[in-house]
Amino acid sequence: AALTGVVEYRNVTFAYPGAESPVLSNISFTARPGQTIAIIGSTGAGKTSLLSLLPRLYDPVEGQVLLDGVPVDKLDRAEITKRVALVPQRPYLFSGTIEHNLRFGKTEATDQELWDALRVAQGESFVREKKNGLGARISQGGTNVSGGQRQRLCIARALVTKPRVYLFDDSFSALDVATDARLRTALKGITRDATVIIVAQRISTITEADQILVLDNGRIVDRGTHEELLETSPTYQEIVES
Ligand code: TTP
Numbered sequence: 001a002a003l004t005g006v007v008e009y010r011n012v013t014f015a016y017p018g019a020e021s022p023v024l025s026n027i028s029f030t031a032r033p034g035q036t037i038a039i040i041g042s043t044g045a046g047k048t049s050l051l052s053l054l055p056r057l058y059d060p061v062e063g064q065v066l067l068d069g070v071p072v073d074k075l076d077r078a079e080i081t082k083r084v085a086l087v088p089q090r091p092y093l094f095s096g097t098i099e100h101n102l103r104f105g106k107t108e109a110t111d112q113e114l115w116d117a118l119r120v121a122q123g124e125s126f127v128r129e130k131k132n133g134l135g136a137r138i139s140q141g142g143t144n145v146s147g148g149q150r151q152r153l154c155i156a157r158a159l160v161t162k163p164r165v166y167l168f169d170d171s172f173s174a175l176d177v178a179t180d181a182r183l184r185t186a187l188k189g190i191t192r193d194a195t196v197i198i199v200a201q202r203i204s205t206i207t208e209a210d211q212i213l214v215l216d217n218g219r220i221v222d223r224g225t226h227e228e229l230l231e232t233s234p235t236y237q238e239i240v241e242s
């Protein structure tokens with residue numbers, strides 16, 4: 001079968017090791033190439049936990065997570081890493097140059113590919129402004145760049161790997177609304193054939209998603225497009241109004 005990046009969660013229940021109660025219950029959805037699926041819900045609803053199961057940071061207690069029809073626990077981790085890029089909620093930069101940070105996991109990328117990724121991630125101008133450009137030093141944990149710059153570098157790092165599936169965990173929250181909008185427009189071009197799953201806080205980030213999953217207390221309580229949920233989902237309405 002073609003490895004196009006179809007993601008399927010099938011009746012997934014998950015509890016952290018040693019925890020008594022599950023943080024995710026009976027989660028089912030499918031995300032296909034070309035689609036953007038958004039996940040929204042209050043803090044602690046389980047959004048980060050949900051994303052963590054695809055790259056196998058954890059495994060479900062029940063149910064299955066499948067990538068291109070194959071349960072992820074049957075795939076090589078290297079194979080998953082090649083096909084899936086997760087931009088974590090707390091993006092991490094390590095001590096080294098910007099280039100080192102961007103090439104992380106994909107050393108064969110050309111400089112041009114690094115700049116292309118930076119352009120899409122709205123990080124090109126601040127890197128150009130640095131005296132050493134791609135060779136500029138990042139301190140341990142990225143403390144010498146702002147939160148928004150760190151987010152953009154981590155988005156660029158994901159783009160450099162050219163994955164089939166992108167997982168963005170609240171990756172746009174440190175950006176101002178205008179940068180967020182520009183970044184998502186640029187991303188759309190790049191990720192046209194990829195599968196995109198976005199966890200977001202801001203409704204404006206996800207109004208155009210093909211499907212929005214409303215997560216509450218570890219369960220998908222509603223799903224649909226922005227327009228559909230405005231009509232049908234009290235939980236979604238609450239989030240919109242908050
Ligand atoms: P998350 O999955 O982190 O919830 P969230 O991503 O929806 O929240 P936020 O919007 O604030 O990012 O947490 C769900 C539950 O799982 C919560 O009760 C905390 C717990 N949890 C752990 O026990 N260990 C972990 O490593 C994480 C990430 C969460």
Ligand code: MG
Pocket residue numbers: 047048049089169170
């Ligand atoms: Mg989270």
